[in-house]
Amino acid sequence: MTDYPSSHDTSLQDVDLGALRDRIDSLDQQILDLISERAACAQQVAHVKLAEDPHALFYRPEREAQVLKRIMALNQGPLPGEEMARLFREIMSACLALEKPVRAAYLGPEGTFTQQAALKHFGDSAVCKPLPAIDEVFREVEAGAANYGVVPVENSTEGVVNHTLDSFMDTSLRICGEVVLRIHHHLLVGSNTRRDKVSRIYSHSQSLAQCRKWLDAHYPHAERVAVSSNAEAAKRVKSEWHTAAIAGDMAARLYDLERLEEKIEDMPDNSTRFLIIGNHDVPSSGEDKTSLVASMRNQPGALHDLLEPFHRHHVDMTRLESRPSRHGLWNYVFFIDFKGHQDEPRVQAALKEVRQRAADVRVLGSYPVGVL
Numbered sequence: 001m002t003d004y005p006s007s008h009d010t011s012l013q014d015v016d017l018g019a020l021r022d023r024i025d026s027l028d029q030q031i032l033d034l035i036s037e038r039a040a041c042a043q044q045v046a047h048v049k050l051a052e053d054p055h056a057l058f059y060r061p062e063r064e065a066q067v068l069k070r071i072m073a074l075n076q077g078p079l080p081g082e083e084m085a086r087l088f089r090e091i092m093s094a095c096l097a098l099e100k101p102v103r104a105a106y107l108g109p110e111g112t113f114t115q116q117a118a119l120k121h122f123g124d125s126a127v128c129k130p131l132p133a134i135d136e137v138f139r140e141v142e143a144g145a146a147n148y149g150v151v152p153v154e155n156s157t158e159g160v161v162n163h164t165l166d167s168f169m170d171t172s173l174r175i176c177g178e179v180v181l182r183i184h185h186h187l188l189v190g191s192n193t194r195r196d197k198v199s200r201i202y203s204h205s206q207s208l209a210q211c212r213k214w215l216d217a218h219y220p221h222a223e224r225v226a227v228s229s230n231a232e233a234a235k236r237v238k239s240e241w242h243t244a245a246i247a248g249d250m251a252a253r254l255y256d257l258e259r260l261e262e263k264i265e266d267m268p269d270n271s272t273r274f275l276i277i278g279n280h281d282v283p284s285s286g287e288d289k290t291s292l293v294a295s296m297r298n299q300p301g302a303l304h305d306l307l308e309p310f311h312r313h314h315v316d317m318t319r320l321e322s323r324p325s326r327h328g329l330w331n332y333v334f335f336i337d338f339k340g341h342q343d344e345p346r347v348q349a350a351l352k353e354v355r356q357r358a359a360d361v362r363v364l365g366s367y368p369v370g371v372l
């Protein structure tokens with residue numbers, strides 16, 4: 001909580017508000033000049049890139065991660081590092097838009113956590129388009145209609161993760177980044193609904209599950225209705241009386257709903273991981289992750305054999321997921337995430353051995369660890 005100075009605070013008695021505002025005006029002028037100079041510099045970067053290669057990529061995820069991490073390391077307050085990085089996120093997004101705005105497709109509809117993840121990753125100057133299904137996001141990027149796609153992967157929403165993993169089996173797209181979002185659910189109502197009148201609560205089934213204990217304690221008699229997304233829940237509530245939605249900040253803002261109760265999720269560290277998918281490999285940022293998919297024959301010890309080289313080459317695995325193969329040739333495919341970039345010798349040594357042991361291995365991408 002902010003401590004506001006009290007009128008009895010003797011150290012503040014002589015502070016002249018007018019003088020402080022003059023100082024702020026002067027600082028704003030300097031910030032304005034510096035941001036403009038930075039933007040002009042980014043325009044020059046665009047010219048240099050184009051001179052080197054007419055098909056050059058303007059968006060550079062590894063560089064953006066380095067810029068944000070550096071800002072957080074340099075920051076000495078009083079603003080928190082994350083807040084400062086968010087401001088720089090927006091400055092970079094605007095600078096990139098001067099070079100060429102990023103077009104990103106995300107799993108919609110508008111108002112979902114995936115939209116929030118897209119904005120968190122690309123900033124407000126990106127052109128973001130909602131699509132109704134994960135495979136449509138993949139197709140949009142494959143067709144070149146969008147430069148990047150944003151899809152949930154490790155999600156508290158059951159089933160969505162599997163759709164994303166399955167889509168990777170049939171695509172040549174690469175993973176270019178990740179975003180981790182803290183998921184906060186709020187109980188939202190329209191202006192006509194009173195707290196004691198809520199008789200029905202809409203949300204995605206998984207969000208209802210994530211708030212089950214809170215609902216049992218506070219709204220044991222309200223009917224719980226599962227709908228296709230949290231944004232859809234908010235949309236319904238907008239036009240109904242005595243119903244509430246469980247959804248996040250984006251949906252509350254989009255449908256202008258009141259937060260009757262905030263952060264009602266049962267687990268306080270509830271978060272979801274999203275992937276950025278694109279058409280190109282990302283160079284090392286210095287702190288990266290790599291994702292791969294491997295097919296295995298279903299035989300005893302196969303998984304142990306597959307994973308053993310990671311252990312021996314000191315490659316730190318962060319996730320292992322298995323899915324039934326959709327092609328019938330192999331019984332199972334494994335999705336593996338580990339720390340490190342595919343260009344690092346230690347990672348290359350492990351991958352070489354993994355390739356010898358698996359029926360098929362495809363690196364889905366090396367990408368910067370999510371900064372914000």
Ligand SMILES: O=C(O)C(=O)C[C@]1(C(=O)O)C=C[C@@H](O)C=C1
Pocket residue numbers: 042045046058059060061063064067091092093095096099
């Ligand atoms: O360094 C670059 O390649 C730039 O284009 C500049 C810049 C920036 O504003 O810092 C802008 C967009 C890129 O995604 C990364 C960084």
